[in-house]
Amino acid sequence: MHHLVIDRWSRGSSSLHARDPRAKLAALLVFLVAVSTTPPRAQLAFAAYAALLIFAVHLARLPIRGLAGRAALVLPFSATFALITWWSGDALHALALAEKSFLSGMAALLLVSSTPLTAWTSALESWHVPRMLILVIQFVYRYLFVIAEQAQRMRWAALCRRGAQQSYFDFSAAAGLLGVLFARSWERADGIYHAMLARGFRGRFVPAPPPPFRASDALFFTACLGGCLGIRMLL
């Protein structure tokens, strides 16, 4: 499945995987700001951003096609708006819209494909993002696949029972499905809490101390900052 691939990628080993998540998050923000502020006429700059991304993907030893394919999920939405813009006579702006959204999506994807979830959430926590939010993110991510697969199985079962035709009554059938999914999720949450208590949970999680921010991390961030600023100013 899609998400599991990202999870596997994020556990790889490369010089990009080894960088501190804080440095990678900061680099992502710099890249996104640079792309966001690039005017539509600077088409050369977009090509340079793409080259920078391809270099980084290569550095992370990740499959460029797989990443690009997943980043292309944003394209239907941006293509719609690009068409609207093109229609109103601004072809360059339309092109830039699609390019910006694709490059930004690709950059975000590169971050999560080279950084495990626990690493980037701990980076967010060290930036004073509320701990409660971090907790909820980790729980959602952890149970997302379990419950999504349950929903998938229930959907298949319902399809098998009723065949392909749809009618008004299917609306209430779908509502019933949703209710049962809700019930199962609720029971699961109860079970999770009891399992946590059994393992010594005392009302708060103890975060691991963040790893030291090394000189190579600072160098990586400086290189990204320099690359983005250089492209933004020169092209």
Place this chain on the structure above:
Amino acid sequence: MHIPDGFLTPPVWGTLDAISAPAVAWVARRAQRDTQDHRIPLLGVMGAFVFAAQMINFPVGPGTSGHLVGGALLAIVLGPAAAALVMTAILLLQALIFQDGGVLALGANIFNMALVGVAAGYLPYGLWGRKPVSIFAAGAFSVMTSACLALGQLRISGVPMTGSLLWASLGLFLVSAVIEGAITVAAVRAIERLNSVWLAGGPAPSSSRALPALAMALLVLVVVGTLIASTAPDGIQRLTAPGPDAAWTLRVVDGIGGLILILALCFLGGKLISRRRSA
């Protein structure tokens, strides 16, 4: 309705990031105060449930189907603060892992769907109690406000949408709002039939009517204001950003300045919260 990066201009995403960051910090504090320990896993599992519930299609006509968006249902089950927090977590995961919405545009998406969307999905419930009508209004109102806000922000950012296109999209929003209302009513009824205790754990409707009514009026004002403001994007852009011919350095300074402002706000918010907690 998830706005990707590249659509909003730096002043728009910068402003909304700067609004959403402290708002999320506040919401997180409220949620932590109101949530007992044993409900912490519940918040996460309910987030995962909303994700998964989107795989269940509701037939709404020949060949078309809709799915639950979930803001109103979460608000009814968990209460507004916890629901907004869970929605924020969902949006963050969607932006980073599922390519649904941008990272810089996260502030805008959180504002539209987690903050205003959940508030809009809670207010009819607070005003009229748990009746089918108010639950329907909660779902419909939540989707309608989020969509109108996103549309307004896109137009302020200069995405050209005029005349018939605008009306067509507003009509589309209305249809999805009605669908969400119907699905929310059906879902609440199905959950109630299985075990009504699950919904009793949620918030009680507020005793005073004045406050929710006032909040609802304010909400409508914000949405209508955004839409009206978006009819004159040129004026706003002239106010907030130099034109395309002006020095681009100003724009970069704008963007980076906004980012620094957001980080500073987060940092200050975090400091404040940790001090209060230790006090």
